[in-house]
Amino acid sequence: MTPTLYRAAFMHTPSSPFTDADALHVQEDGGLLVDGGVITASGNFAALRTAHPGAQVNDLRGGVLLPGFIDTHVHYPQVRIIGGLGMPLLDWLERCALPEEARLADHAYARAVAKDFLHGLRCNGTTTALVFGSHFKGAMDVFFEEAAQTGLRTVAGQVVSDRMLRPELHTTPERAYAEGKALIERWHGVGRARYAVTPRFSLSAGEGILDACAALMTEFPDVHFTSHINENVREVQTVRELFPGHLDYLDTYDRAGLLGRRSVLAHSVHTTDRELGQMAAHHCTAAHCPCSNSALGSGLFPLGRHLNAGVHVSLGTDVGGGTGFSMLKEGLQAYFMQQLLGEGGVPLSPAHLLYLSTRAGAEALDLHEQIGDFSVGKAFDAVWLRPPEGSTLEAILGHAESASETLAALYANGTQADVAQVWVGGDEVHARTGFKSSESVQKQPPVLAS
Ligand SMILES: O=c1[nH]c(=O)c2nc[nH]c2[nH]1
Numbered sequence: 001m002t003p004t005l006y007r008a009a010f011m012h013t014p015s016s017p018f019t020d021a022d023a024l025h026v027q028e029d030g031g032l033l034v035d036g037g038v039i040t041a042s043g044n045f046a047a048l049r050t051a052h053p054g055a056q057v058n059d060l061r062g063g064v065l066l067p068g069f070i071d072t073h074v075h076y077p078q079v080r081i082i083g084g085l086g087m088p089l090l091d092w093l094e095r096c097a098l099p100e101e102a103r104l105a106d107h108a109y110a111r112a113v114a115k116d117f118l119h120g121l122r123c124n125g126t127t128t129a130l131v132f133g134s135h136f137k138g139a140m141d142v143f144f145e146e147a148a149q150t151g152l153r154t155v156a157g158q159v160v161s162d163r164m165l166r167p168e169l170h171t172t173p174e175r176a177y178a179e180g181k182a183l184i185e186r187w188h189g190v191g192r193a194r195y196a197v198t199p200r201f202s203l204s205a206g207e208g209i210l211d212a213c214a215a216l217m218t219e220f221p222d223v224h225f226t227s228h229i230n231e232n233v234r235e236v237q238t239v240r241e242l243f244p245g246h247l248d249y250l251d252t253y254d255r256a257g258l259l260g261r262r263s264v265l266a267h268s269v270h271t272t273d274r275e276l277g278q279m280a281a282h283h284c285t286a287a288h289c290p291c292s293n294s295a296l297g298s299g300l301f302p303l304g305r306h307l308n309a310g311v312h313v314s315l316g317t318d319v320g321g322g323t324g325f326s327m328l329k330e331g332l333q334a335y336f337m338q339q340l341l342g343e344g345g346v347p348l349s350p351a352h353l354l355y356l357s358t359r360a361g362a363e364a365l366d367l368h369e370q371i372g373d374f375s376v377g378k379a380f381d382a383v384w385l386r387p388p389e390g391s392t393l394e395a396i397l398g399h400a401e402s403a404s405e406t407l408a409a410l411y412a413n414g415t416q417a418d419v420a421q422v423w424v425g426g427d428e429v430h431a432r433t434g435f436k437s438s439e440s441v442q443k444q445p446p447v448l449a450s
């Protein structure tokens, strides 16, 4: 097939701005040559055009091209209950989340929810997600079937618990193991799907369930692990009472043998220094979910303490405790919360926000050799942000004087309405009306033109 040369103003962070002051890479009139879904050359458009005269040009000027967003904590069964405000975590679970999760016992309902969920991801420019699944195996088969239809990259798992939720959401260690094994054998590594072993949290998962999870991870060492940790003070206190012989919350996962390079722990708001030291030693990731932490009043994420301890941090929307699928909004809220911490906060630049919503997620999932930025050899997973004509964001971008200002404006103002087109592995997975690859795109000067 003829390679495609994408012409766009693009930005990406092939390294971390937390350790590299020059992490933000910008091409104002850039070119990305894509062959078989993989970036084979990257640089200035004119130079690439000369070197590859036979390539088919896809002109994306008039917007900004970013690596596809990577959401490292988002709940599939909760898409339809986004917006339950005014409750702390445990009340919100009981009143909003769990009644809806019980409805996914019905496969037809689960399929409709999966479609809504996957649509929410892709029309917000999210190309990869670490997905907290359903308690029902059937709803997970449905989810993976629907995900395969969309072309998105998903790392997802059946959620397992055996106490303190609702009886219909409880399983046994034997069933958790058997159903997890069947799902891994059917879906892990098939197309763009991967599997994550997913006990809901230690509050609802006794030692037998955690051991069943560990057995799966021993048998299938390249699957992922995800759960919640230290989100809410009442939750933390309850876990302490349920595991009196354990040192702390992290120790409940650690002693079961669940922590490693591919472990992503959501929230980590009330984590102790001992736990941070162990998370770093195990190379775990903390998935920061600032909109959810704000909506449920869980607390202000201590980003500086995580970074100082050497814990990797990524970003998650935590739909439906969170307030929507936009990783732009999530980045902005992460910035706000560090601002609110005053001197204890980490000042986040636009480059940090881009890194947290793209490359940091790829590292969390151990997929950074394949996705997360626009380096040569990476899959072409991308989101083209192009504000609608006449929008405020269009006006702001037209007057931005630097790449950093442009990026800041995107995070401060960008919404789903600005997502014009989305690709995964070079395949178009979403296009706003009027922006199909097959249709001719209006030619406009690049937003970043100097
Ligand atoms: O924000 C959260 N959402 C959930 O669904 C959940 N379950 C356990 N802990 C949780 N936290």
Ligand SMILES: [Zn+2]
Residues within 6 Å of the ligand: 073, 075, 132, 228, 266, 318, 321
């Ligand atoms: Zn969650």
